[in-house]
Structure formats: C-alpha cells, structure tokens
Amino acid sequence: MDVPEAPAEQAASPQQLQLALVYGEALTEMPVDLYIPPDALEVILEAFEGPLDLLLYLIRKQNIDILDIPVAEITRQYMGYVELMKSVRLELAAEYLVMAAMLAEIKSRMLLPRSAEVEEEEGDPRAELIRRLQEYERFKAAAEGIDALPRVGREVVVPRLEAPQAKVRKLLPQVSLEELLVSMAEVMRRNDLFESHQITRETLSTRERMGDVLERLKGGAFVPFVALFAPEEGKLGVVVTFMAILELVKESLVELVQNAPFAPIHVRLRPESVEEPDEPE
DSSP, rough: OOOOOOOOHHHTTTSSSEEEEEEEEEOSSTTOOOOOOOSOOOOOOOSSSHHHHHHHHHHTTTTTTTSSSOOHHHHHHHHHHHHHHHHHHHGHHHHHHHHHHHHHHHHHHHHHHHHHHHHHHHOOOHHHHHHHHHHHHHHHHHHHHHHHOOOOOTBOOEEEEEEEEOOOOOOOHHHHHOHHHHHHHHHHHHHHHOOOOOOOOOOHHHHHHHHHHHHTTTSSEEEEEEEEGOOGGGGHHHHOOOOOOHHHEEETTTEEEEESTSSSEEEOOOOSOOOOOOOOO
C-alpha cells in the first residue's frame, strides 16, 4: 500500500529552526553572501566620567592598594580601554590620552635607574597620581552620599492644598475717649440752644434709657451718635442718654465705630448678636 509523502516544508519544519521571515518566506539557513557591517552590533561598556574614574575603577576591580599601584599593569589595562573607546566614541578619547601619557611618563621614570640622592629629592613618581586619585575618590563618595539623600520630586512629594478663599474684613479704627468727649461737647453745645428753665419732676432713668437706646439700635444698623440724643430733654436728658450709652458699651452690648480718625461716631449693636450690616458712610 502506497503512503503519500508529506510536503517538504512540513517534513523539514520540526528539525529546522526558523531564523527570520523575509517577505513572508521563512529563512532557515544563513545566506552565504550575507554582509554584516562592522558597526552593526555595538556593545556599550560601563561609562566613566573621566580618566580618574576609569583608573579608580581598574584599581578597585583588582583590589589593588591605591598607595602601591602597579603602573605597568594598570597602564596596559587603561590603554586597552582607550583603544576600545577610540573605535566607538572618538570624541571622548582626547582627555583619556592625556592620562595615558601621564601613566607612560610615570612608568618610564620608575624603570630608569636613579641614584639615591635623585630618588630622595624627587620622591615617588606615583605620588601626584595617588594624591589626585584619593581626592577624586573622596569627592565621588561625597557625591554618591548626597545623591542617596531623599530628594524632593523623587522620594519626597510636597503636598499642595489650596487655601480656602478668605473674606477680607476691614478693620475700623478704635474710638478713643478724647474723641467721644469732643462729640459729647458738641451735643452739649447744641443742647444749649434749647435750654429752658422750667422745673419739672425728674422722670428719666438710666436703665430705661438703655432700653430705649437698644430699641433704636434694633436690627444692627449704624446710628449716628448724636442722633440718640433728644435736644428737647435738656442737659439732664443728654447726661442720662450718655450714661446709658456708656453702660451699654461697658456691658459689651453696643460698640462705637468710626470710619476714619476724627470722623463722625456711629453706634451699633455688637456683631455677635446681629448680622453685620454695611459700614456707615
């Protein structure tokens, strides 16, 4: 019995790996004439902030004592990185070449024979490089410590809350006793025009006049100070009314208001017990 053969594509699919899909056609083998440019694949190594950063990285990577640097080995590794950097980031190679020249100079000075006097006078050729590396390491550790601190906008978020709209209240000037006496003197002067010599029985009461004043001020409106006096009552009526107003001020039932210094004085009920009306004109 003849068995039909499976299509070639189905037979090859389990064993072959599909590398790519070109124009809808599966590619299972690498083309012979395929050209890959040298810069098609770049591997970006760890970036350094400068030549001192690279030197410090090489020293710490090999656990070398910074006070006893093997210049020859460090220079070899350093130049390997510079050569790699030339091919991928040429614009950064200049400052690294300056450090490479410095390392080569230190290496040559250490290889050349020197007398004891010259060696004592010049000292260790690596001293300046070690000093710069130690100083850079301190500043780098300080910068990393500062960067690890909580930062506003990164770890710390400052909450913002809109303040409620406040109602501006105009503060009226305080009425002094001198101004009150001046206003009282004006009332007395006006009352002299209606002075009479009729003798009558005293019917005025300070407590009753306090009630009359409160009735006049009912509703919380501003009432001129001079309007609370009745000229026809004479000096006795003026004095009783004045005493009644003073008692009401003392008991915090009314208050004296003035829009500006030396302006007319107005009287009204305390705003705690009545809704505050418009200011007097």
